[in-house]
Amino acid sequence: MIGLISATSAGAAARDRLAAAWPDRTRVYEGPVGDAVRAAFAECEQLVCFLATGAVVRLIAPLLGDKAADPGVVCVDEGGRFAVSLLGGHAGGANELAREVGELLGAKPVVTTATDAVGVAGLDTLGLPYEGAVAAVSRALLDGEPVALEAELAWPLPPLPVAERGAYTVRLTDRALEPGPREVLLRPPSLVVGVGASRGAPVDEVLELIESALAEAGLSVRSVAQLATVEAKSEEPGLVGAAEQLGVPLIAYPASELAGVAVPNPSDAPLAAVGTPSVAEAAALLGGGELLAPKRKSAGSPAMATCAVVRRPARGRLAVVGLGPGARDLLTPRAVAELRRASVLVGLDQYVDQIRDLLRPGTRVLESGLGAEEERARTAVAEARAGHAVALIGSGDAGVYAMASPALAEASDDIDVVGVPGVTAALAAGALLGAPLGHDHVSISLSDLHTPWEVIERRVRAAAESDLVVTFYNPRSRGRDWQLPKALAALAEHRAPSTPVGVVRNASRPDESSRVTTLAALDPASVDMMTVVTVGNTATREIAGRMVTPRGYRWQASTEEGAR
Template sequence: MIGVVAATASGRTAAAALAAAWPGEVRVLTGDRPADALREAWRTCDAVVSFLAVGATVRVLAPLLGHKTADPAVVCVDESARFAVAVLGGHHGANLLAGRLTGVLGTQPVITTASDGANVPALDSYGRDLGFTIDNPELLARVGAAVLSGEPVLLEGADGWPLPALPPNVSPDARDAAVGILVSDAADPARGGREDFGGARLVYRPPSLVVGVGSARGVTAAEVGALIDSTLAEAGLAPASVRCVATIDLKADEQGILDAARDRGWEVVTHPAEDLAAVDVPNPSDVVRAEVGTPSVAEASALHAARSLGRAAELVAAKRKTANATCAVARLTPRGRLSIVGLGPGARDLLTPRAEEALRRAAVIVGLDQYVDQIRDLVRPGTRVLENGLGQEEERARAAVEAAARGNAVALIGSGDAGVYAMASPALEFADADIDVDGVPGITAALAASNLLGAPLGHDHAYISLSDLHTPWEVIERRVRAAAEGDFTVCFYNPRSRARDWQLAAVVKILAEHRPPETPVGFVRNATRPDQTASLTTLADLDPSDVDMFTVVLVGSSRSRAVAGRFVTPRGYRWA
């Protein structure tokens, strides 16, 4: 819940706007004593938006401060709603909240955290979205200062996790490093990294372990818990890296297992016997098979759950048992992450915030060289960039998928929306289930062109590419005839090039058989870019030589018309 505190009329108006924009998320606190409202918001909410001066807000909240990981995030907005200042908990929600306020109030986020200013991931949130926790947060300031200062920092254990890029001075090959960053599920950090490193390590605990448990009916939580703890300890594994407890579905209501997991803050997942029976384990039991339908519960549950959560699994603690319980531990190999990102039509202010975040979140960016140039200033130091030229779409798609398959966080970029005549479909043809895929929508060239021309897409419409590089002309022609006969407004991509200079004239001729000559036709070149041009003509007067590969052409339906110099396709509303 976001507590919103306002003391003035303009503040209350802005608070009401937030409540309307974010229903169910906002609690507005007003009254004669803003300080009391601010304290109440601090006490009861996860984040606070204060329409008070920064100084006044800080004076009220200073006595209440605890630790940044537990305190609410606080953002202050000035009286004229020009700025949203992340005051407290920048890396714990305030920076993101300041950015969200822009979409509702039009404020400019003011971010002062050092890592954001240097375009470097914040160490206190590094891997948080993957479930990482920090074993020794007291080292955050020391290691963070070394990262930002360009000092050598040893990086260990991060390979295979889809983490954002760290700057080049943070490396597995860093020499003479006094500090390091270690990603490990080993209870003793010295076991998880290089033995010859004598510096201080900031240790991250990844959620890499699955504890498999089997039991007799009526087992106690104390027995299950003690067995889990001793199994982890004997294997030298950190409880903080346990992702969940897994067991057979027959034990879904076994209170001893449920309570032991709950006491340790772990989820319980269950699987049917037939799934567990298919898992190859080192210690099968015919007795267990006869009783529950699978020769293994603990080992099979751990391996099966770990494999379902990652792209591979290995048993790191074989079955141990007590009188009434069994326990085993598996380690998962995490899946890589492929974000397929649409950059929009070209203008930076039409690049979505989600796309910007995906670019900053990536360790590898793959794209056409001219598209990489558009966003090069957003690429974080240390990010690997794979770029090539036109005609190499398959190579880019394969490179992105292969990088993600190795466990990397990859952003595959394309113009407009990556799912519209762009890189999403070739990449997804190659990607298997061992990669997590995230599609990041973008504003298409067609939508940008439509808005520049008026409202040509106000009713049913069709998109057709005139490029016959991958689609036979006979198929394209058949689709154009179908769209013409169906009286769709038609948006043509790839309308004309030096090598393909006759297709647009051919489709105009087809459309002219089904449209009056005064049907509006709009064409936009380099929509939203500095050299954009937008023209409105008619079907009879269109000159194909005015069009090239950087142009989108929109041909109206029989109901489309020009109104005050704007291209309009009526929606068909009937007004009373």
């Protein structure tokens, strides 16, 4: 919950805007400012104070406790010009909150955390538990000193500007190690603990068993991702309580699924009790992985719990990102976030150049030239399978004549895939032309490099007969100069010579151009591969130099009657 505190009418007006925009995230604190700040500090995860920073500093100074537990605090000035991340930039989420508040109120976010200021991923912002000399290693990263990354297992980390060797170390490990004086340990959630329990098994007995099993195997409890058991034990208080104390979910599987898992230590007792010869080992192994600690029983007499530990393989992450038509302000915030999250970027060289300045230090860039789409798709999937966080980029929307389809044809269910939509060329061109896509429409690529011309022509004729607005992608190149005239001729069999046609080149880029002509007047020689051609349907009109396709034929009829 975000506590909102203000002292003046101007502050209250801005406060109320936030409260209205985020009704489920915010709580307004009324009354004397000091009392309101103290109450919100104790009750909320974050605060937005519409007060001077000096006043807030004096009010919260006596309340400060632990960096990891204090709420994030953002200050907004009386004029609403700045949203200042004052406290808890990383741990309290104040840096991101300042950006959100700034976007909503039109204020400039002020973030002074060093890693955020220079674009380096903070070691305490990676979403992983961490131990060790975070400040010293972060300072070394910022100063450009050599910092080594020693990843004992693959994990989709964001980019870090690390070297092969260095006086400082970032170690990714689930082993029970103590960090060195110049070392940070990152704890990936790689361990699954399978647990079984008799009815009434005490929480303490279950926890002691889990901790002793991990210690004996040399594993860190901070890398436990979940406890797993059989459905019949999903509400067993000892297991539920152990999961709560460890801060992880308790996952339960049907006995029939567990019974199909091959385990080294099956037993008749659980088979008779819950319908599977193994609970602990089978539940831990069900998602795959390496059995690091076979089934063991708790120390009670009689033993009331069992557990086993498995290291799950890392799931790499592939984000397929559409960059839009070219203009930076048409690149979505979600696309920017994925570009900054990826440690590996794969893309066409000219597209990489468009967004190279957005990449974080340490991003590995794998770029290639025109005509290597399948190779880029295979490379991106292979990097994700190796456990990396990968962004595969394409222009427009990555799912429209771009990289999503070849990449997903290569990918299987062993990686996580995220699609990030982008503004595709038909939409960018349509916005410049007016409203040509106001009714049913279709996009057709005239490139026969991957699709036989016979198939393309059949689709063009079907669109012509169906009276659909048609947007042609890849309309004409040096080696393909006859397809566009044939496609236009097919449309001309069903549409008047005066049908409006929009021609847009390099939409949203510095040298963009757009014009509206007619089906009879369009010169195919004026079109190239950087052009999108949109042919209207029988209802499309040119109005004040713009292409307009009515939203519906009834609406068109009523509009025409009103005009008469």
